[in-house]
Amino acid sequence: MTDIWQRLPTRGKILCLVLLAAAIAAPLVADRYLLSVLILVFYFAYLGQAWNLLMGFAGQLSLGHALYLGLGAYTATALWTLFGIGPWIGVFVAIPVAAAAGMVVGWLGWRFAIEGVYFALLTIAFAEFTRIGFDHLQITGASAGMFLSVNSPGSDKWWNLGGGPLLYYYLAFILAAAATLLVARLRRSPLGYRWLAVREDPEAARAAGIDIFRAKMIAMLISAGMTAVGGVFYGFYYRNLFPSQVFDIGRSIEIIMAPIIGGLGTVFGPVVGAVLLTPLGESLTALMQHFGVNTPGAKSIFYGLTLMVIITLQPSGVWPWLARKLGLDNRPRP
Amino acid sequence: MTEHKTESNTGHNTALLAVAGISKRFRGLAAVSHVSFEVRPGEIFAVIGPNGAGKTTLFNMIAGAFAPDEGSITFAGERIEGLRSDQIARRGIGRTFQLVRPFPALTVEDNVIIGALMQTKTVHDAEKIARDILARLDLLDKRAQIASSLTLPDRKRLEVARALATGPRLLLLDEVMAGLRPTETDRIVATLRDLNRDGVTILLIEHVMRAVTALASRILVLHHGAAIAEGDPEHVLRDPAVVESYLGAESL
Amino acid sequence: MTAITLNIIVQGILTGLVYGLMALGLSVIFGVMRVVNFAHGEFTVVAMYAAFLLFDMLGVSPLLSLLPIAAAFFFLGYVLQRALVEPFISRAEHEQFILLVGLATVVVNGLLLIFGPDAHPINLPYSFDSYTIGPMFIDKVRVFAALGALAICVALFLFFRYTRTGTAIRACADNLTGAGVVGLNVKQLYAVTFGLGFACIGAAGTLMATIADASPGLAPAYTLLAFVIVIIGGLGSMAGALVGGVLIGISEALAGFYIQPSMKSMFSFALLIIVLVLRPQGLMGRRL
Numbered sequence: 087m088t089d090i091w092q093r094l095p096t097r098g099k100i101l102c103l104v105l106l107a108a109a110i111a112a113p114l115v116a117d118r119y120l121l122s123v124l125i126l127v128f129y130f131a132y133l134g135q136a137w138n139l140l141m142g143f144a145g146q147l148s149l150g151h152a153l154y155l156g157l158g159a160y161t162a163t164a165l166w167t168l169f170g171i172g173p174w175i176g177v178f179v180a181i182p183v184a185a186a187a188g189m190v191v192g193w194l195g196w197r198f199a200i201e202g203v204y205f206a207l208l209t210i211a212f213a214e215f216t217r218i219g220f221d222h223l224q225i226t227g228a229s230a231g232m233f234l235s236v237n238s239p240g241s242d243k244w245w246n247l248g249g250g251p252l253l254y255y256y257l258a259f260i261l262a263a264a265a266t267l268l269v270a271r272l273r274r275s276p277l278g279y280r281w282l283a284v285r286e287d288p289e290a291a292r293a294a295g296i297d298i299f300r301a302k303m304i305a306m307l308i309s310a311g312m313t314a315v316g317g318v319f320y321g322f323y324y325r326n327l328f329p330s331q332v333f334d335i336g337r338s339i340e341i342i343m344a345p346i347i348g349g350l351g352t353v354f355g356p357v358v359g360a361v362l363l364t365p366l367g368e369s370l371t372a373l374m375q376h377f378g379v380n381t382p383g384a385k386s387i388f389y390g391l392t393l394m395v396i397i398t399l400q401p402s403g404v405w406p407w408l409a410r411k412l413g414l415d416n417r418p419r420p
Numbered sequence: 421m422t423e424h425k426t427e428s429n430t431g432h433n434t435a436l437l438a439v440a441g442i443s444k445r446f447r448g449l450a451a452v453s454h455v456s457f458e459v460r461p462g463e464i465f466a467v468i469g470p471n472g473a474g475k476t477t478l479f480n481m482i483a484g485a486f487a488p489d490e491g492s493i494t495f496a497g498e499r500i501e502g503l504r505s506d507q508i509a510r511r512g513i514g515r516t517f518q519l520v521r522p523f524p525a526l527t528v529e530d531n532v533i534i535g536a537l538m539q540t541k542t543v544h545d546a547e548k549i550a551r552d553i554l555a556r557l558d559l560l561d562k563r564a565q566i567a568s569s570l571t572l573p574d575r576k577r578l579e580v581a582r583a584l585a586t587g588p589r590l591l592l593l594d595e596v597m598a599g600l601r602p603t604e605t606d607r608i609v610a611t612l613r614d615l616n617r618d619g620v621t622i623l624l625i626e627h628v629m630r631a632v633t634a635l636a637s638r639i640l641v642l643h644h645g646a647a648i649a650e651g652d653p654e655h656v657l658r659d660p661a662v663v664e665s666y667l668g669a670e671s672l
Numbered sequence: 673m674t675a676i677t678l679n680i681i682v683q684g685i686l687t688g689l690v691y692g693l694m695a696l697g698l699s700v701i702f703g704v705m706r707v708v709n710f711a712h713g714e715f716t717v718v719a720m721y722a723a724f725l726l727f728d729m730l731g732v733s734p735l736l737s738l739l740p741i742a743a744a745f746f747f748l749g750y751v752l753q754r755a756l757v758e759p760f761i762s763r764a765e766h767e768q769f770i771l772l773v774g775l776a777t778v779v780v781n782g783l784l785l786i787f788g789p790d791a792h793p794i795n796l797p798y799s800f801d802s803y804t805i806g807p808m809f810i811d812k813v814r815v816f817a818a819l820g821a822l823a824i825c826v827a828l829f830l831f832f833r834y835t836r837t838g839t840a841i842r843a844c845a846d847n848l849t850g851a852g853v854v855g856l857n858v859k860q861l862y863a864v865t866f867g868l869g870f871a872c873i874g875a876a877g878t879l880m881a882t883i884a885d886a887s888p889g890l891a892p893a894y895t896l897l898a899f900v901i902v903i904i905g906g907l908g909s910m911a912g913a914l915v916g917g918v919l920i921g922i923s924e925a926l927a928g929f930y931i932q933p934s935m936k937s938m939f940s941f942a943l944l945i946i947v948l949v950l951r952p953q954g955l956m957g958r959r960l
């Protein structure tokens with residue numbers, strides 16, 4: 087941990103501390119609406135970190151992360167509504183469930199040499215398969231969905247995540263911060279180096295003694311498990327779950343936006359991407375509401391166009407460019 | 421054809437690498453056929469032969485990129501043919517690729533750290549090993565550069581550095597001197613001799629005869645996938661079959 | 673096999689041929705350019721809307737608008753490739769993919785914005801007619817659609833086999849550097865290929881509009897369907913796309929009848945997984 091900290095240039099340390107302090111103090115000044123936007127920022131930063139681990143570091147494109155999000159959400163929510171088992175315990179069931187699903191996808195794909203785009207297709211197929219399955223799963227309400235009782239404001243029941251926005255704000259913040267730290271650590275760990283090798287050149291990675299199947303499976307395990315935690319958050323924050331929403335391909339695409347915009351394979355990219363993108367999307371919605379336009383697809387069109395523009399003009403994302411501009415590029419100097 | 425001296429000179433238990441009758445066909449083309457040789461611990465062994473003779477294919481089989489169609493490969497007393505390349509690497513065989521393949525988007529140092537992580541569990545130690553090796557190969561002042569931005573000679577050196585960082589007992593070098601200037605060649609030759617003195621056994625493919633004669637204690641000559649000569653440099657390089665099929669054509 | 677099962681299978685084959693045509697477009701584009709058109713289903717639905725609008729506003733039967741729409745889609749594909757995809761040909765796989773994911777998102781939500789989420793059926797005078805063959809009842813529109821799809825597939829096969837451009841495109845697919853060396857204009861051929869892929873989409877969408885109601889919600893489902901079919905049949909194999917399409921058509925029809933219509937694609941995915949495990953290169957694909 088100290089190692090990561092020491093690598094930051096002084097300017098970066100100061101910026102980090104200022105931003106952290108601002109995030110902690112934000113609820114003092116933010117109104118409910120701003121708080122809800124910030125919650126989404128942290129939520130997407132968190133999920134972005136989880137996905138970026140697999141794609142940005144290990145180089146494996148998943149377009150089906152909604153699968154792990156949905157499994158996490160459904161597992162914890164069902165445990166609570168059906169058995170009264172709270173989310174703090176439920177999350178420890180949700181993680182292995184999603185991780186196991188990830189193992190199945192990874193095993194099927196990588197064992198049979200399904201790489202790159204084919205692998206991405208396989209991940210979509212699994213998410214869709216599961217969506218349809220849950221559409222018919224009576225115990226979780228099938229396509230009619232599953233609901234948690236609406237929070238009574240002011241009752242901060244942290245133990246069943248039944249509190250107000252403040253609870254979710256700090257929860258999302260801690261998740262995002264912890265995920266960023268974890269990724270920073272992993273990046274500088276032997277495992278992180280192995281992932282980079284696999285991403286860059288699997289054949290050469292093998293020649294350096296790396297069991298690439300294993301490395302990819304571990305990346306999937308961590309990524310899916312982390313995403314499941316995001317799913318638990320999703321379930322208790324939104325308090326309703328529909329297979330057609332939580333397992334949707336649109337959900338998967340939403341997850342990959344922040345890291346791609348921010349910078350694939352960078353530690354801060356997902357955070358930067360979420361900070362840039364979420365308020366943009368939200369203000370777009372607000373703007374449309376203001377002018378009385380109620381058009382369902384408009385925000386997605388904006389996302390789609392953003393993806394196209396960024397990948398055409400700045401495929402390595404905003405963060406590497408921004409880091410250079412701010413003098414935060416901490417590559418060791420010769 | 422020169423005598424195959426391997427049987428008489430070295431017993432199976434003394435050879436570090438024993439290749440016995442291996443063959444590989446690509447859609448009917450016999451890239452390597454029935455090749456046998458042994459590399460003793462501590463020696464530098466060279467494989468030479470004209471383009472397309474099957475040298476790289478031979479390496480690929482030893483390093484586990486693909487399995488031989490027939491024959492056996494024994495490394496340090498263990499049969500390794502058919503193992504995956506990462507398993508073979510972990511048993512102590514490091515390799516370079518003829519068409520260099522460093523990890524393009526990573527720095528020179530990170531490239532070598534990845535190799536070094538095979539020897540050690542901590543990044544800290546891997547960094548130390550990497551620095552040592554980078555210094556040895558004159559890459560230390562380029563360590564922060566992105567690998568894809570290096571010149572070809574530097575990339576070849578990086579290729580050697582990464583393989584070396586895995587701490588191999590046997591190092592397979594596939595034409596690491598091709599395209600280098602004579603002074604650079606001499607520099608690498610010196611480095612390899614140093615390494616060899618430190619106990620690394622080297623199996624190299626090389627077209628640069630200067631380097632081969634300077635380094636190799638024994639030579640195997642491949643032609644159309646078959647071994648046509650094997651032995652110490654003086655004998656092999658004077659062998660009429662070798663001169664005709666290879667050295668003549670190359671017109672030294 | 674009971675008569676009813678046979679009936680369902682035949683209907684499934686007919687639908688499957690239209691699926692096959694759609695998947696053929698994907699396969700052609702991939703086989704030549706190694707680009708996966710992630711917006712495939714989205715554009716198929718655009719074609720469905722085109723057929724719907726022509727029918728609804730001008731009263732043109734889809735069987736008549738088939739060729740004009742296919743031609744229009746050829747140009748659409750040609751232009752898209754030139755303007756958007758061409759710069760990505762030499763880029764990383766995931767970058768191409770993300771570009772097309774972006775495009776797909778824009779198209780499907782554009783449709784939603786313009787037409788809303790509701791389904792738009794084409795009610796032909798013979799929409800509910802059927803042929804009676806022995807104990808079987810076969811939908812008339814389905815027969816027309818299948819015949820149309822088959823005709824276009826055959827035309828495409830002939831094009832690739834017997835025309836100069838077709839042969840040149842195949843040369844490109846087999847050996848890019850070689851093709852460049854013998855002086856083929858690779859960029860031009862790529863654009864034509866993308867155009868042909870889109871012509872398949874245009875035709876398939878038009879035919880599909882006669883047997884399914886156009887709605888934006890179909891788009892991602894069709895993209896997935898095309899992928900599933902092509903992977904089952906073998907990416908890059910033209911015959912494979914048709915075989916895969918027919919297989920999926922049958923599987924969907926049977927699952928829809930015997931189990932539940934809303935669960936039919938689960939079986940397609942299951943089929944996909946089985947094929948991937950047993951024969952990763954697809955039924956008609958070449959071993960990698």
Ligand SMILES: Nc1ncnc2c1ncn2[C@@H]1O[C@H](COP(=O)(O)OP(=O)(O)OP(=O)(O)O)[C@@H](O)[C@H]1O
Nearest residue numbers: 446449451469470471472473474475476477478518
């Ligand atoms: N993966 C492969 N698939 C098909 N043919 C191959 C493959 N690898 C090598 N070959 C063929 O096998 C023969 C031997 O090739 P190889 O690369 O081993 O030769 P080489 O001795 O290393 O030549 P060079 O000196 O040019 O590097 C050649 O005819 C080559 O075309």
Ligand SMILES: [Mg+2]
Nearest residue numbers: 475476477518
């Ligand atoms: Mg070679």
